[in-house]
Amino acid sequence: MARRTILWAGALAGPLCVVLAYAFRYSVPLEYRTSQSWRPEVIMGCLYPAVGAYLLSRRRGLVIARLLWGIGLFAAAHWLMIPFSRWALLHDLTGAAVLRWSATWLYMLEFLPLVMIVPLLFPDGRTPSRRWRPVLWLSVLLIGLNVVHRMLLPADLGVGGREAANPFGVQAVLGLDDVYVQGVQPITVAVTFLNLFSLAVRFRAGSPIARRQIALIAYPLLGTALAGYSDLIWPDMPFWLFATLTCTAVGLVPISLAIAILRHRLYDIDVIVNRTLVYATLTLILGLVYFGLIALVSRLVAGQAAGFFGALTVGALFQPVRSRVQLSIDLLFGVERDPYRLADKLARTVQQTEDPATALRLAVRAVRRTLAVSGVSVEIDGAVVHTDGIEEGQAQVVPLVWHGEQIGRMLLYGPGHADHRLIGVLTRHVADLAHTVRLLRVSHETVINTREAERRRLSRDLHDGLGPTLAALALSVDAARVRLTTDPESVEPSLLALRERMTTAMGGIRELVHGLRPPALDRLGLLGAIQALASDLPEPRVDVRCEDLPELAPVQEVTAYRIIQEALTNVRRHAKATSVDLRLSERNGELEITVSDDGRGLPRQPRAGLGLTSMRERASELGGTFTIASRPGGGTTVTARLPLT
Structure with a gap:
């Protein structure tokens, strides 16, 4: 509760300071007022603390929101100190010089953290990586150096003939002013734009959400930095242009931050960023070409030919240069248009x-x-x-x-x-x-x-067939054991019958095992198992021919064996053939199985029975094919092709 009270008290203190600043401004005679009646601090003092407090009430511990809240209060305090210190000095109030002194450096605590710390910590309050942590500490150090320099720099702070010197001025700092101007200031500007570049690094490696967040805030922060360093970039910039640019940029910063943090998924900024980079690069390149050609041609040809030649060249280069720049930016964003x-x-x-x-x-x-x-x-x-x-x-x-x-x-x-x-x-x-x-x-x-169907079949066969058989055998053994003491002579026939039933049960077990994988394949191999299968048929005569085959997988061996077994069974049952030609060969990476007989052939309207369906399904399970057709001159040919890979 106390934390929320402090947050919203700060949000109200910012606008209050702005109002008091205008009250003190208009209480000072006109000739003692500053010429600037409107500065970015007015927007920052009113908007930043309120937005910061709102964000912190929604997301507790948000580092960016804390920075925004504090920056807004420093801006409001700075805007208040400017007219209040003048009023205090004109009325000879005690401590007026200290108030004038505070107005000379407070603005740095609003501007420098905004353009140096916020870009580096947005959006999660951490640097892009550990390698950027020294840049963060360097930024803090530079902010401190700039503030300390302004604090200790001797200067005349008087107003309207009232003298007031810097109460904390140190003459030694005045001697180091050249070091500050030529060293600290350029480094501060360079580190500022380096921190802004960290947003591009985050954008390049970020997720779609992070890209939208960064794109929303990048433009206002860049505009704020350019406006803040306008005295170094464009010393003669008109004040109205400076005020317009700065107020627009600093006003968009909190709005963009709030949208990026709370409503970032409603906006797609990738296209805007893409187009901005394309046309900014295009403008820079064509501008250099245009002015370079004007400078070159004007040296060679007098008159208006330089401007005409430059415009003609830029017009001819516009489309090819735009295409190349668009391609480069698309590669940067990972976008492909061709x-x-x-x-x-x-x-x-x-x-x-x-x-x-x-x-x-x-x-x-x-x-x-x-x-x-x-x-x-x-x-x-x-x-x-x-x-x-x-x-x-x-x-x-x-x-x-x-x-x-x-x-x-x-x-x-x-x-x-x-x-x-x-x-x-x-x-x-x-x-x-x-x-x-x-x-x-x-x-x-x-x-x-x-x-699962095979498991159900095995379960059913074991439960309905082998299970009752074994139970009956156990009962027969118990009965024979009882009669062994009372009627020994009747036990022998019972044991003989029990032996026959056990043989039948063993045959049933063998059939179940053969249904899983024929033992002949493990004992004789595929060719030996097929030859044994062919020799079991008393008629017709089966001629087995097999070319050199590569090593087959177990599932391929079982499938080939089952197809051949079913084909020979159909020949014995339905074909009434006298001879069968069975051939196995390798053709174009496939195992080709051909079973041809000289029987009566297919009927006019053949029906796919269980055997044909089983062979076709076995071949298709391995990605192969199965065909059956009448043989020229009489008979039937069954062909199956199984992939060897």
């Missing part, structure tokens, strides 16, 4: 990734940065798969179309500066990646569903 370079950059970025999901994430980030939007979201089949940036405000919906099918959409949040060509190029790349991610998701879901 669709062809953009497509190449995005393709190279995607090729360096390890999986489509990562590629899509990088592509979405590239879309946000290129289009200069605040956020991008990609939806596939109605589900959000990836977002980047801030999803806020009305979104621009861009459909993602792959081969005529809309597979999702891309949502762009916030204003950008890209045309439809860029959006079209980016959308095509994002659509390709989204389609790949979609296929992987469907494939992953298919694998999971297939695995």
